[in-house]
Amino acid sequence: MEIKKIALGNAGLTVPIIGLGCMGMTGFEDGHMYGPADEQEAIATIHRSLALGGNFLDTADLYGPFKNEQLIAKAIGGNRKNYIIATKFGWEIDDNNKVTWAINGKKEYVKKALERSLKNLKTDYIDLYYMHRLDKSTPIEETVEAMAELVKEGKVGYVGLSEVSSETVRRAHAVHPVTAVQSEYSLFERSVEERGVLATLQELGIGFVAYSPLGRGFLSGQIRSIDDLPENDFRRAIPRFQEEHFYKNIELVKAIEVMAAEKQVSASQLALAWIISKGILPIPGTKRVKYLEQNIAAASIALSDPDLAKLENIIPLGTDTGDAYDEFSMGLID
Template identity: 70%
Template sequence: MSNLKQVKLGSQGLTVPSIGLGCMGMTGMMGMKVYGESNEKEAIATIHRSFELGGNFLDTADLYGPFKNEQLISQAIDGKRNQYIIATKFGFEMDDNGNGAGRTNGSKNYVKKAAERSLRNLNTDYIDLYYLHRLDRDTPVEETVEAMSELVKEGKVRYIGLSEVGSETIRRAHKVHPLTAVQTEYSLFERQVEELGVLQTLKELGIGFVAYSPLGRGFISGEIQHPEDIPADDFRRYLPRFQGEQFYKNIELLNEVKKMAQEKQVAISKLAIAWVIAKGHVPIPGTKRVKYLEQNISAATIELSIEDVSRLEAIIPLGTQTGDRYADMKDVNL
């Protein structure tokens, strides 16, 4: 293991590397490709290379695949389970064949069912960090978190968190059982958690923040120059950021960020990840290829000054319209 900096995630005792690995793209999701073709052998090699570089914080979910992602991770970490920190998520109701993921379910019974299934798929007897993937609006969050709390008491889960939730929900949940982390999409192109005061709430309560898609679903890599560059069966085709006039407005902003990256002689993706780290958060860029994994992890060595951070944020100020992070935002609790 390298000396990748370790940071406290929240205030409940969990320590993680300053950058994690998002694993969703390694298997796709619900029959859709995510960021192109997947290759199991290369995906496992990516997880192993991450570990060699100190990146042992893996992020998955039962929805990814479904189930195949957790099973892939189980295979990759076989024999070294206690050397990895595994975060997984639940909340989209599915049967054991992966069918029926149309609605969210945070009921006590489903929490237990989903956790037991993830434990089997991961081939482990504990989950380091267990998130509610999306809020179930028909179940009080207190009921869901109480059930998650029971999993902690049973030793099946070590820490708990929520994904894509607003300040009021966070406060209500935290009263039932201390949250370790909240996960939301966050990048130079997606800062709604700042605009709505969510990050301030987390700071006040001592809850960590995990930023998924810190490269804007691959947009900030600069490799996509036209919407048509995205394969027809890639889910990004349906995201507002990648559509029509909005896409080209975003490209103009990206070109300004690229100028700064060139001045600093770093890849634009590294600059974007370094910005998230400089803000005090833990990014989990997703990749399934060793080449990009090495590039992403090296971003953790880049130190940005306060002036650098301010300059980046002046290019894309808070409130800049860059396109919603989902075509349908109904599952996002703001």
């Protein structure tokens, strides 16, 4: 089955209707984001994705730092032209390869980060280059001007932003066309809808990319208690996974599983099909071939309007499922 392709925004980028989030494929400094990963299995997952028509890979210099981009370079070596690579910059990484946890959108840093990503990815161009978070001390115009220069130089194909407000999108888009905005979005997390960001993107012809489309694994149905998360898993620090929200959220997942069983699909496939039906590009993260195949199969599930309404009635817009991040990280969302 060949995955259907869609235009991501109206600037000319065509992508499959489902992408592959690569963050969990490598460790992060001294731990893992989502438990341990196996490099060979991760590379096999990238190759299997391509074989099924899923050639859109999402990474960032932050992941590792750099390890994730380096893994992708290894996986796509000799076959670069068949992949669409999206990476991100913004979390400042110093010359000792340490994350400072500041956000840097200054012109000189944008260019430095890009050269570093090109080196780590072993390529001479990035298809879609995102600003990972807004640098609130640098005008967005300065950051986007730097990104626009990289487009002119042929080092970047398209410009993207991540976790930004409607106002920031409009200001950025006035400097150079923004192709895509990436934010967390799932049945559990619809704040971009509530804040009017999706409506702004539609109005401006900008594509929307949904990361964590399975609610950071909640919608997979694999998590039934906090103990199902590895000890050093960063989700243990997220309010959504804390006791006050956790068990309420499990009840919502169970209701979705009932509907999925009626349709003879998994809860995660139903959750992905819901996003795809909205014309949004989900990038579920996985490091295993088995889950990749299940995710890609979700791209062929057709949902009717009554199906969509039924799903959205389980978790109506505005349902409090707990914050997506701890307090520090929530403060970095525009």
